[in-house]
Amino acid sequence: MWRSKSGIVTILLLSLFYLTLLPFLVHAVGMIGIGLSHDAADQSYLFAQDHVVGNAAMMLHISAGAVLVALVPLQLVRGIRQRFNRFHRGLGAVLIALALVTGLAGMIYVPLRGTIGGPVMSVAFFLYGVCLFTAALMVARMALSGDRNGHWKWGLRLFWLALGSWLYRLHYTLWYLLTGGLWSEPDFSGAFDLVQNFAFFVPYLVAVQIWIAIRHAAHREPLFRSP
Numbered sequence: 001m002w003r004s005k006s007g008i009v010t011i012l013l014l015s016l017f018y019l020t021l022l023p024f025l026v027h028a029v030g031m032i033g034i035g036l037s038h039d040a041a042d043q044s045y046l047f048a049q050d051h052v053v054g055n056a057a058m059m060l061h062i063s064a065g066a067v068l069v070a071l072v073p074l075q076l077v078r079g080i081r082q083r084f085n086r087f088h089r090g091l092g093a094v095l096i097a098l099a100l101v102t103g104l105a106g107m108i109y110v111p112l113r114g115t116i117g118g119p120v121m122s123v124a125f126f127l128y129g130v131c132l133f134t135a136a137l138m139v140a141r142m143a144l145s146g147d148r149n150g151h152w153k154w155g156l157r158l159f160w161l162a163l164g165s166w167l168y169r170l171h172y173t174l175w176y177l178l179t180g181g182l183w184s185e186p187d188f189s190g191a192f193d194l195v196q197n198f199a200f201f202v203p204y205l206v207a208v209q210i211w212i213a214i215r216h217a218a219h220r221e222p223l224f225r226s227p
């Protein structure tokens with residue numbers, strides 16, 4: 001009974017997630033289409049005339065990032081992890097590769113082209129890239145060395161970081177619905193925008209850390225239990 005209840009909750013949460021992700025994915029595919037067009041620079045500020053490396057980095061970034069955010073929730077579904085262990089491992093390797101490419105391409109783009117929000121956004125997004133890249137490397141390292149606790153902790157961090165771009169847009173959507181866009185400016189210079197530069201990944205990393213510490217204290221046992 002409990003198992004089927006939790007299964008239904010998982011399906012509901014996943015459906016809600018994919019419903020809210022859909023507009024973002026459509027946008028990402030649209031941006032890739034623009035990037036491939038001959039007049040990309042006229043259609044979006046993300047691309048610049050004769051800026052091959054920056055344009056390629058952005059294309060790679062959007063492509064890998066979109067697949068990453070769409071696939072990452074499946075990695076935490078317990079039913080899949082327990083029943084299809086080989087799928088979990090295969091998907092894990094794919095997610096790590098996607099996170100490395102997304103983070104690296106973003107970190108190449110930022111110093112080359114900057115961001116629409118200026119220096120604070122550039123610093124924040126670069127830091128986000130460092131976190132995503134590091135978490136992906138650490139998940140791989142922990143898996144290869146057979147450290148299941150470490151793998152679980154870094155996996156959780158990578159999970160929330162991989163969801164970051166979705167959380168960023170979710171925060172904005174909810175804020176605009178609630179306040180009509182208070183403290184938010186078109187050039188991202190508003191107080192909300194400045195906080196938001198960090199608020200889509202730093203608090204989630206802190207929450208994961210607190211949760212890990214609480215579980216450590218409560219159980220005093222390995223945090224990861226094999227299926």
Ligand code: HEM
Pocket residue numbers: 027028031046061062064065066068069102103104105106107109110114115116117125126128129130132161162163164165166
């Ligand atoms: C799952 C993770 C990610 C996804 C799905 C994603 C997706 C995207 C998309 C679709 C855009 C185009 C936005 C637009 O049309 O305005 C974009 C822009 C950008 N992304 Fe990411 N991204 C992710 C992670 C990252 C990371 C880790 C970094 C940092 C290294 C980063 C840095 C940037 C930058 C600098 C821009 C251009 C910002 C601007 O000036 O508007 N992203 N990303």
